[in-house]
Amino acid sequence: MLKDEVNKALKVIQDGGIILYPTDTIWGVGCDATNSEAVKKIYALKQRAESKSMIILVDVDNKLQNYITEVPEIAYQLIEFAENPLTLVMPGAKNVAPELIAEDGSIGVRVTNNQFCQQLIQRLRKPIVSTSANISGQPSPEYFDKVDQAIIDGVDYVVDIDQHSHEKRKPSTIMRLAPNGSFEFIRR
Numbered sequence: 001m002l003k004d005e006v007n008k009a010l011k012v013i014q015d016g017g018i019i020l021y022p023t024d025t026i027w028g029v030g031c032d033a034t035n036s037e038a039v040k041k042i043y044a045l046k047q048r049a050e051s052k053s054m055i056i057l058v059d060v061d062n063k064l065q066n067y068i069t070e071v072p073e074i075a076y077q078l079i080e081f082a083e084n085p086l087t088l089v090m091p092g093a094k095n096v097a098p099e100l101i102a103e104d105g106s107i108g109v110r111v112t113n114n115q116f117c118q119q120l121i122q123r124l125r126k127p128i129v130s131t132s133a134n135i136s137g138q139p140s141p142e143y144f145d146k147v148d149q150a151i152i153d154g155v156d157y158v159v160d161i162d163q164h165s166h167e168k169r170k171p172s173t174i175m176r177l178a179p180n181g182s183f184e185f186i187r188r
Contacts, residue, residue, distance in 0.1 A: 005159050006119045013124060017156030018042055020133055020147065023057070024085045024114040026140050026169045027133040027147055029155060030057075034126050036097040042129060043099065045154040048136035053100055055087050055108035056127040059118040064109060067127060068092050074181040079111050085172040086110065089186065091179060100129065110172055116161055132171065142168040 009019050016038050018031045029045065031038035033056040043050050058064065061079050064071045069092030079086060093100070093107035101107055110130065112118060121128055132140040133147045141147045144163040152158060174186040 002116060002119065002161065005161050006116060006123060009116075009120055009157055009159055010123050012157040013038075013120075013128065015156075018045065018154075019157045019159060020152060020155045021116065021120075021159040022114065022144070022162040023117055023130055024110075024112050025172045026142065027144055028130040029133050029151065030128045030130050032124065032126055033096045033100060033129050036099055039097040039099045039129060042131060045151065046131065046134070046136045048131075050099055051103065052136070053102040053107065054129050054131040055110055056096060056100065057110050057112045057117055057121060057130045058127045059112065059121040061111045063127070064111075067095050067107065067109060069094055070179050072177055072179055072181045074183070075177055078175065078177070078183070082173070084170075085113070087172045087174045089174060089176040096127065106176075108174065116159065140171055142170075 012019055013032050016035055018041050020029055029042050061076055068090045075088055087108045087110040089106050089108045091106045133151050134140055143166050173188055175183045176186055177183045
């Protein structure tokens with residue numbers, strides 16, 4: 001079943017579509033992080049200002065340098081020892097859709113430990129966008145049944161994994177990381 005869902009989601013994403021999918025945190029809306037048109041569809045669906053950037057997911061930490069010009073050494077330690085899913089906001093974003101890059105040149109990246117996400121990213125050979133499955137300003141859905149119908153209707157594919165789980169999930173911890181290794185918490 002996992003393989004089938006990865007295949008279906010992969011086809012949609014390769015065709016420029018957007019998906020609703022489970023992550024290692026809350027349910028997310030995503031697409032190919034290098035496809036500007038697909039990224040714009042997500043902003044439109046979420047009714048989100050493009051000045052509010054979205055994060056990307058990678059499957060393994062050694063891919064960080066493909067999307068960040070200079071990854072501080074501490075980033076790898078923070079990822080390795082984080083007890084909860086951790087999103088790192090780092091400057092020097094590259095090789096992603098320009099719409100994902102914040103005004104200061106940074107982007108948020110999380111190394112996912114969710115099997116579906118890892119397999120999808122491996123097959124796509126690119127990062128995927130991950131943004132909470134809600135209309136901007138509304139609460140993030142703790143599980144699938146809390147996802148707004150407008151989001152479900154607005155995506156090109158809804159991944160059929162973990163839809164019946166009522167385990168309450170929380171968004172990731174977010175830290176801003178400077179090239180010199182200094183960091184600050186944005187969301188704990």
